[in-house]
Amino acid sequence: DLRTHYTSKIDPAEMADKKVSVAGWVHEVRDLGGICFVVVRDREGRGQVTLVKKKTDPELLEKARGLVRESIVSVTGVVKPEAKAPNGYEIIPEQITLLNEAESPLPMDTTGKVDADLDTRLDSRFMDLRRERTTAVFTIRHEVLKAVRGFLSSSGFVETSTPKVVATATEGGTSLFPITYFDREAFLNQSPQLFKQMLMSGGLDRVFEIGPIFRAEEHDTRRHLNEATSIDIEASFCDHFDVMEILENMVAYVYDQVIANCSRQLEVLGVELAVPQTPFMKISYDEAITIVNSYGEESLKWGDDLSTLSEHTIGNHVFNETGQSHYFIIDWPTEVKPFYAKPYEDKPELSKSFDMMHRTMELSSGAQRIHDPEQLKSRIESQGLNPEGFEFYLRAFRYGMPPHGGWGIGCDRLVMTMLGVENIRDVVLFPRDRRRLSP
Numbered sequence: 001d002l003r004t005h006y007t008s009k010i011d012p013a014e015m016a017d018k019k020v021s022v023a024g025w026v027h028e029v030r031d032l033g034g035i036c037f038v039v040v041r042d043r044e045g046r047g048q049v050t051l052v053k054k055k056t057d058p059e060l061l062e063k064a065r066g067l068v069r070e071s072i073v074s075v076t077g078v079v080k081p082e083a084k085a086p087n088g089y090e091i092i093p094e095q096i097t098l099l100n101e102a103e104s105p106l107p108m109d110t111t112g113k114v115d116a117d118l119d120t121r122l123d124s125r126f127m128d129l130r131r132e133r134t135t136a137v138f139t140i141r142h143e144v145l146k147a148v149r150g151f152l153s154s155s156g157f158v159e160t161s162t163p164k165v166v167a168t169a170t171e172g173g174t175s176l177f178p179i180t181y182f183d184r185e186a187f188l189n190q191s192p193q194l195f196k197q198m199l200m201s202g203g204l205d206r207v208f209e210i211g212p213i214f215r216a217e218e219h220d221t222r223r224h225l226n227e228a229t230s231i232d233i234e235a236s237f238c239d240h241f242d243v244m245e246i247l248e249n250m251v252a253y254v255y256d257q258v259i260a261n262c263s264r265q266l267e268v269l270g271v272e273l274a275v276p277q278t279p280f281m282k283i284s285y286d287e288a289i290t291i292v293n294s295y296g297e298e299s300l301k302w303g304d305d306l307s308t309l310s311e312h313t314i315g316n317h318v319f320n321e322t323g324q325s326h327y328f329i330i331d332w333p334t335e336v337k338p339f340y341a342k343p344y345e346d347k348p349e350l351s352k353s354f355d356m357m358h359r360t361m362e363l364s365s366g367a368q369r370i371h372d373p374e375q376l377k378s379r380i381e382s383q384g385l386n387p388e389g390f391e392f393y394l395r396a397f398r399y400g401m402p403p404h405g406g407w408g409i410g411c412d413r414l415v416m417t418m419l420g421v422e423n424i425r426d427v428v429l430f431p432r433d434r435r436r437l438s439p
C-alpha cells in the first residue's frame with residue numbers, strides 16, 4: 001500500500017511499533033548530520049520520519065537527504081511515540097519511495113512563512129492549496145454545502161439541475177454573457193430563476209439548486225465574481241415571510257454545523273464563530289432609507305437602490321443595536337426589484353421582496369412571486385422586456401401555477417462573510433473575474 005493512514009490518524013499510544021505507510025508531500029528535510037528528519041504532509045496534517053545515522057541503512061539515509069521539497073513520497077516504517085514530533089509520533093522508515101520529484105525553485109512558499117499576494121496564489125492555486133489556511137477554507141466551504149444540502153433535504157426540498165445555457169435574461173439585460181450555440185445566439189444563465197418557478201407549476205412543490213450563475217458585470221470589487229455559486233430555493237404555497245424563515249434557519253444551521261465539525265480549520269484561520277440569532281431583524285426599505293439619511297453621509301430618496309456605502313451604514317447601525325450581523329431589508333419598491341417579485345395587493349408600489357444582509361454586504365435576495373400570468377406579462381413589459389422571449393416561462397403560469405416564493409443566496413459570499421475573508425476570490429478555487437480566465 002502506498003498509504004495505510006493519514007498522518008493525523010496515527011495514534012502513538014495505540015500504534016506503537018506497528019508498521020504504517022504515509023504518503024504525501026515532502027514538507028521539510030532537516031539534516032542535522034547525526035540525525036535527519038523528513039516531514040511528510042498530507043491533507044490532514046504532518047508526520048515526522050526520523051533517520052538516525054548510526055541505525056539507518058546508508059542508502060536509505062542518502063535517499064532521504066536528497067529529497068527535494070514538495071516532492072511526492074510514500075514512506076513505510078514503524079511508529080514510535082515521540083512527544084516532540086507533530087502528532088506525538090515519529091516513523092522509523094524501512095522504505096522511502098519517491099513517486100514524483102518537484103522542480104525547484106517553487107512558484108510560491110507553502111509553509112506560511114512568506115506571505116504571497118493573492119494574484120500569485122491564484123496563478124499557482126495548486127500550490128496555494130498546500131498551505132494549511134487555504135485547505136482550511138475549502139474544507140469549511142465543503143461543510144457549508146453539506147449542511148445546506150442536509151438542511152434543505154430534511155425540510156422537504158428536492159435538489160434539481162437546470163440549464164446553464166439559456167435563451168433569456170432574468171436579472172436585467174445588461175449583464176449577460178453571449179455564447180454561440182450552433183447557429184444561434186444563446187447566453188450563460190444569470191440565475192435559475194425562471195426554471196425554478198416553472199418547477200412550481202410542475203408540482204415539485206419545494207426545490208433547491210446549487211450551481212453556477214454567470215454575470216457579465218464589469219465590477220472589479222472584493223465581492224463580485226463573473227461566475228459565482230448560487231444556492232437557490234423555490235417553494236409553493238409560501239409567501240415571502242415563509243421563505244425568509246427557511247433562509248434564516250438554514251444560515252443558522254450552516255454556522256452550527258461548521259462550528260461542530262470544523263473546529264480545527266477554524267482554529268487554523270483564527271476565526272471564532274457564533275451561530276447568528278434567529279429570527280433575524282427585519283427592517284423595511286422605508287426604515288432603511290431613514291437610517292441612511294439620519295447619518296447624513298448620503299441623501300437617498302424613496303425609490304433609490306441602496307449604495308454600497310448605505311449598506312454599510314445600515315449594517316453598522318443594526319449591529320450596534322442588536323449585536324447581530326444578519327438582518328433583512330423587506331418591502332422594497334416594486335420598481336427596484338425584478339419583474340417576478342409580487343407587488344402588495346393593497347399597495348402595488350411596494351413588493352413582497354427582501355434582501356438578506358450581512359453587516360458588510362448583501363447575501364441573498366428573494367420574494368413572493370407573481371403567479372398570475374397576465375400580471376406577470378404586464379410586469380415584463382413595463383420593465384422594457386419583450387414577453388415573446390418569455391413565452392416558454394409564461395406558459396407554465398396558465399395551466400395551474402400555485403402561489404410561491406423563493407430566494408437565492410451567494411455561496412461564496414456566505415463563506416466569505418462567515419470567515420471574515422476580505423476578498424471573495426479567497427473562497428473560490430478558480431475565480432473568474434474581469435481579468436482572470438485561467439487557471
Ligand code: ATP
Pocket residue numbers: 219220221224305306307308361362
Ligand atoms: P447583487 O448580487 O444583486 O449584484 P450587490 O450587493 O453586489 O448584489 P450590486 O447591485 O451589484 O449589488 O451592487 C451594490 C452596490 O454596489 C450598487 O450601488 C453598485 O453601484 C455598487 N457597486 C458595484 N460595483 C461597484 C464598484 N466596482 N465600485 C463601487 N461600487 C460598486
Ligand code: AMO
Pocket residue numbers: 171190191192193215217223224225226227228230232233362363364365366367406407408409410411412413
Ligand atoms: P440576486 O441577483 O440578488 O438575486 O443574486 C442572489 C445572490 O447571489 C449572489 N451574487 C453574486 N455573488 C458574487 N458575485 C456576483 N457577481 C454575484 N451576483 C449575485 C449574491 C446575491 O445576493 N433570482 C434572484 C434570487 C431569487 O429571487 O430567488 C437573484 O438572482 O449573494
